[in-house]
Amino acid sequence: MGQTITVDGMSCEHCEETVKDALTSVDGVTAASADREASTAEIEGSAATDDLLAAVEDAGYEASA
Numbered sequence: 001m002g003q004t005i006t007v008d009g010m011s012c013e014h015c016e017e018t019v020k021d022a023l024t025s026v027d028g029v030t031a032a033s034a035d036r037e038a039s040t041a042e043i044e045g046s047a048a049t050d051d052l053l054a055a056v057e058d059a060g061y062e063a064s065a
Helices: 013-024 049-058
Strands: 001-010 029-035 040-045 062-063
Touching: 001 049, 013 029, 013 040, 013 049, 040 049, 049 062
Parallel strands: none
Antiparallel strands: 001 040, 001 062, 029 040
8 A cells, every 4th residue: 555645855865865764764664765855755555644744753753645
């Protein structure tokens, strides 16, 4: 199952990697990518949306479903 969330605050490639790493650390995530230009992240797997949002926010970015 795939999900797309909105991530605000990414300004560089390092930001994208930080968001990706935060998302892939969540149980149930099989793949993740982040796009700073679109302000989105795409996630594959069975993780709960609330867990994904919390991981991104813990990494220092604003996230919403």
